[in-house]
Amino acid sequence: xxxxxxxxxxxxxxxxVFGVFRALTDGTFRGTRKVRGATENAGATTASSVLAxxxxxxxxxxxxxxxQFSSAFCAPCRATRRILEDIxxxxxxxxxxEVDAEHHLDVVRRLGILRTPTTLILDSDGVELxxxxxxxxxxxxxxxxxxx
Numbered sequence: 001x002x003x004x005x006x007x008x009x010x011x012x013x014x015x016x017v018f019g020v021f022r023a024l025t026d027g028t029f030r031g032t033r034k035v036r037g038a039t040e041n042a043g044a045t046t047a048s049s050v051l052a053x054x055x056x057x058x059x060x061x062x063x064x065x066x067x068q069f070s071s072a073f074c075a076p077c078r079a080t081r082r083i084l085e086d087i088x089x090x091x092x093x094x095x096x097x098e099v100d101a102e103h104h105l106d107v108v109r110r111l112g113i114l115r116t117p118t119t120l121i122l123d124s125d126g127v128e129l130x131x132x133x134x135x136x137x138x139x140x141x142x143x144x145x146x147x148x
Contacts, residue, residue: 026134049126061095076135
């Protein structure tokens with residue numbers, strides 16, 4: 001085999017490994033990230049609403065808020081929207097909010113959103129409890145809500 005064939009084999013192998021990794025990790029709720037601008041007192045971070053000073057600050061759910069960051073041409077975002085709207089319609093006290101990441105870059109940067117869809121689960125005060133990047137399944141979202 002010549003060098004070009006080895007490069008092709010290596011590229012295909014790397015692509016397959018990356019694809020399997022993404023398939024296994026997409027939509028998994030894995031905790032939170034540090035929010036830019038959060039204040040620290042004696043080493044402990046004071047948690048405040050991630051929606052403070054935004055147009056959605058008064059739209060929090062009674063128990064939880066499913067905050068979805070999406071973009072206009074994102075197919076997984078549409079699937080995620082349907083799942084989160086279904087859950088918000090069935091589970092009492094849960095509300096779904098969708099934010100267009102392209103039009104609210106200040107919030108995206110502050111919260112460390114790197115790709116769409118990203119789903120944050122907030123408590124009734126707007127504090128981030130956990131997040132998932134990629135399209136979560138209905139079972140993953142219900143499992144995360146149940147664990148909280």
